[in-house]
Amino acid sequence: MIKSLIHSMAVCPDMNKVYPKIEYGKGVYIYDQSGKKYLDASSGSSAVSNIGHGRSEIADVIYQQVSKISVLPTHAFNSEVVENYLDRLVSFAPAGFSKAWTVMSGTEAVESAVKLALQFHQIRGDFSRYKIISRWNTYHGNSVFMLDVGGMKIRRELYSQWLNNFPHISPAYNYRKPAGLSEEEFVQNLLVEFETTIVEEGPESIAAFIAEPVIASAMGAVPPPANYFAGISRICKKYGILFITDEILTGFGRTGKNFGMDNFDVVPDIIASGKGMSGGYFPLSAVIASAYVAQAFIDTKTPFLGGYTFACNPVGCAVGNTVMDILERENIIANAQKMGNLFLKKLEVLKEFEIVGDVRGVGLLCGIELVQNQYTKEPFPVSVAISKKIGEKAIQKGVVLYPGRGSVDGVLGDHIQISPPLVINEGQLDEIVDVLKQCLKEVMSEIKKTTLSYENIES
Ligand SMILES: Cc1ncc(COP(=O)(O)O)c(C=O)c1O
Incomplete structure (x- = not known):
């Protein structure tokens, strides 16, 4: 007992x-x-x-892949199962995406996406951009860095000495918009708040903006008001700020589309994905980069400094590939x-x-x-x-x-x-x-x- x-x-x-x-x-x-x-x-x-739970087809795939090879010396080799899956991830993303790699958890994927944005600016010679803007009441992972980027007060409280490096703006919370405002006026106010924050912080210091397309567990499935993300994306472009979408929870069909942001006809620069991409059969998450971001690394022959032992794991990729087969087949x-x-x-x-x-x-x-x-x-x-x-x-x-x-x-x-x-x-x-x-x-x-x-x- x-x-x-x-x-x-x-x-x-x-x-x-x-x-x-x-x-x-x-x-x-x-x-x-x-x-x-x-x-x-x-x-x-x-x-x-x-x-859904209990798919023996995936147990068979794991058995077969582990019997062949379960980990690669990724500093020197690739494998077909990994390469095919990464290509498939890129095709699953909206047009304009060109590179992907997998890691193990949502936190690792979002943190890698943020680091990719930071390094993107640096390799272009822009060393002043180090801030990430996000929104209060949103969750982007549980490392101290991601708690700082995120805006979940309950989880941040414990680590307050290590936090408060980044600006946060209001979440787009239609149900509690100020009385008397139309949805359109509310969106306008939110966009003014975003742009004012950028200007006050100094546009040259902002590397990226990050958001969940639908605010999930931190607020209980809050969708954005109409045209909100189109406005956000326009402002990001105006100031050279990368737009990262945290699709850890909303990706892989959860919202009835491949990715949550597909519902709002907006294309980000970097996508972080996790959870449903393996259906829980293996710890698996991914970063998917647009050609715009990836090309800077290719042109400058700079590797992305975001390695993890279990990045691009062949078992994870075999599982992820089968999950995509099942999503399509059924x-x-x-x-x-x-x-x-x-x-x-x-x-x-x-x-x-x-x-x-x-x-x-x-x-x-x-x-x-x-x-x-x-x-x-x-x-x-x-x-x-x-x-x-x-x-x-x-x-x-x-x-x-x-x-x-x-x-x-x-x-x-x-x-x-x-x-x-x-x-x-x-x-x-x-x-x-x-x-x-x-x-x-x-x-x-x-x-x-x-x-x-x-x-x-x-x-
Ligand atoms: C939107 C979002 N981002 C990041 C994470 C962190 O993912 P993980 O718990 O796999 O590290 C979660 C987990 O709930 C999440 O919902």
Whole structure:
């Protein structure tokens, strides 16, 4: 007993909790040791298992690749499996991209993308550009460097002595735009804020701007307002700033397109991708560079200084290649778009619960925001932990959600991200909605009881 407790403490984040043990997964479901079935509407933590769980085809591919070769002396060699996969990644990206390489985690990919942007300016003789502009309430990875670039206050707090090197602007958060502003005026204000920040910081000091196309776990699936990214891209070009998209979560079909930014007809300079590109069958992520960026390295014969031991790993590439076969063969990205549109309509019904303030998303990256009052949009106090409570209730009822908080100001604001595997069908979407309805009903009656007991105490 003590041994198993120590083990569970070693692998899971809450050291006071004993987590149920998952035994296996199949499609959209995972099963614990007691045989209890859960619909994994989180897709791992989070939005990873785009192609669903338990694909033995990928186990076979891993076995075959490991039997041949599992690691290369990459300083001196390439291999067909790696080269073909990198070419395929480039073709999967929008037109104008020319180079790609893989690493292991999302954090490594985004950090490599940022370093690529920094080195790009340096090899062109532009040594003054070292700042990265990003947005508050967005997450770009968990290394200290990426926490600094990112804007997730809860995670940054612990490392404040090492941070605060970079400017941040407001996230494009349509649901909480200032009262009385049209969406167009709101976008205009956001773009003015971006350009003013550039001018105040000194355009010659800015290397890149980074953003998630749809703000995922940090805010619960917040899409940008119309024409926002087109304006951002225009301003980046005006000042020679590279535009990096963090597609770690939104890439590989999650939003119903190859990449999240494809929904907004904007092409960035560098893409970082991860999670769904391996479907969780291998730690795999990638940087994809536009020809504009890559050409500077080619012309100056400068290697990119971003090596990792497991970069361009052949097993990862074999897995990634098979995931792309499956995405194509089973038309999974089209399913994500179709099911995503349907899901948003079904989730809209949840607004009949007075604590559901917003329902939002793109493709199968969806979210709801919980409020005390639908009209004033007042968030719950942190102490109520409402999204966490709903997440726990849903697990008891057999659905895994991805609850979070901080959407309003980095601390306040409860949301729930719902990002099931992209192979989900309509009946399974209904299962999620039914469980959400039950959880919302229960939580609301518990809140009412607590309020009543406060009133009794006060009177
Ligand atoms: C948008 C975004 N960027 C970066 C990361 C970091 O990825 P990883 O946890 O694989 O390092 C994540 C992970 O959740 C993410 O959602």
